[in-house]
Amino acid sequence: MSVPRILAFARLANGNEGPVRVIEGQGTKLSRTMHGIAYDSVHDEIIVPVHLAGAVLVFRAGASGEEAPIRVIQGPHTRILRPETVNVDEKNNEIVVGEDVGRDVLFFPRDANGDVAPLRMIRGEKTGLDEVRGVAVDPVRNLLVVASRSGRGTTGVFVFNRTDNGDVAPRALIAGPKSGIIRIRQVEVDPEQGKIFVAVKNNTESYKFADASPSPWNPDKPGFVGVWDINDNGDVPPRGVIKGPASEVVWPAGVALNPGNREVYTIDSVSNGMYSYYMPEFFPAKKQ
């Protein structure tokens, strides 16, 4: 909700440190409510959703200052309404867009630019999707993992076939009291380990005019970063958790992975803090 910009921090930054560079300014076309971001390591690009302008922007990964995006996906043919989150499928060369208002997942060619139609779209009653908060692709198993929050349906992790199209039911759904999922945000997949990492925010929120509004100081169920197996299905507890006062996590909204350094990152919207965890349990050493 602050200045709509992209901040880049050195991985080893620690304490009260500023970003090493910032992408910001009118020329960037950024807006607030960028609830997703993806880094394309193959093409060295950053992808972000622009919720308030119904667009997806692609920047040079090294962009800084008021640098314009190199590609913009926007317009009536895109079918984009309110892009909430994005990810990139480097293997299949696709950008994946999740929407809250659209209640859908859209797939675009990675190099799409302008008012282009999506390649595929998962949308409809059978999907069970409502407010899509996170998307990730497992290219090894050809799966799409979707975090969806719903006030009237199911909040959880929905797993589809990567090439599903139209009004299709998920092949698996991780949800229920044992899962601990109440509110959900960004997801990531470690395809090598076959694990799903989820920012289970579990925050109290209300966006309905007539509801009593909650205070940000009073979360009755603190969130966590949960790890599930890619083959999990049903009301399954997480196989690994980062949670509790020492973790500093209250309402974790984002999750990112660095298997090379065996680290997990999260960002918390209550403390306005970013936290790094060394987690060899989640990234076992490769056998020689």
Next chain:
Amino acid sequence: MNKKAAGACVVGFALVATLSALSQTAPQENKSAKPAFEDIPPVRMIADPYPAFNGIAVDAANGIVAMSDPNRKSLLLYDRMRGASRGEASLPLRQIVGPDTFLGMIAGIILDPRNQEIYTANNDIEDTVVVMPYGASGDVKPARVFSVPHQAWGLALGDAADQIAVTVEVQNTIVFYRREVKGVEAPLRILRGADTGLADPHGIYWDESHNEIGVANHGNFRGVVKNTGGGCSPSFVAEDEAEAGESRPPSIGIFAASAKGDAKPLRVIQGSKTGLDWPMGIAYDAQHDTIVVANNGDSSILIFGRNGNGDVAPLRVIRGDRTGINHPMGVAVDPQQGEIWVSNWGDHSALAFDSGARGNVGPKRIIRSAPAGTPTPGFGNPMALAYDSKRDELLVPN
């Protein structure tokens, strides 16, 4: 301990732990410290333990300047005549902070000198405007709280009309309530529609002398016909033919103060000559009959003639390394002192300039929420991140 108290304790513990850790020597990377499987301390953290200024308001009659702080979720009131001359953090007269305050991701702030009340907009999550009495300090309950649409940003008070105006980003709307609104109450009127030109509105002022309101638009637009809300909660069934998004140029729209519905603005300042670049806070300076704009994108203050219309250049610009302006979010005018106040998001400071200032000039006074030179991470309710493996960097969109 009830749920609310328990939850507050959890948040309080986390914030205290963060502040405690940051106030000591930055923790070294320790890959062996793991007291429990679930409850694992981070090996590194980035957080700002100091208040970060967003909105700013000044009350000349009572001698105070007040700022909203979405970082530590607080309101700070300072003596408007006391600056931090040696780079030290300024001591506020009062700080309002804590679980009972209802303060969260706050943005705009206004002061009501006549009724001695502080208004601030909870922009995200809470979707309320919190009203505090001037004398509030510490962890106190608000005098009033009223519900507003999601993504409320700017506030303006109309004394004669006895109304409060609230801009709403996602809905491209200005909603007007009676000043004493409390709880859930329907607005008196709404300014919204294609002809208004409202597009991601932010700052707003109410010019009593000319019976006008002015609003700063970022230009992000996804339509109004079927855009009944969204942002975080869908309120309609999406249809294929729904409007597409647009990235319009930024603008300042000036409306009749009584405007409602799909009213056209009286004047619009928009175009390449304007230099507008993420205009945030906005204020009317009656002494100079000008509109003062916090131009966040290029760290400047733009001053336009009130009657400016179309693609016009600002009459004056305050910008440069001597100014100390660093990604400004708010502006306020002190007519008594003849000053413009600027709140910086970029470096924990607020600056007072002569209201006739132009060019690369230094401020008359500086108020700091942290010692000079303190880094500013700049998080504001962040929701996502990614790892850039090539640069070994973490990327965070706000």
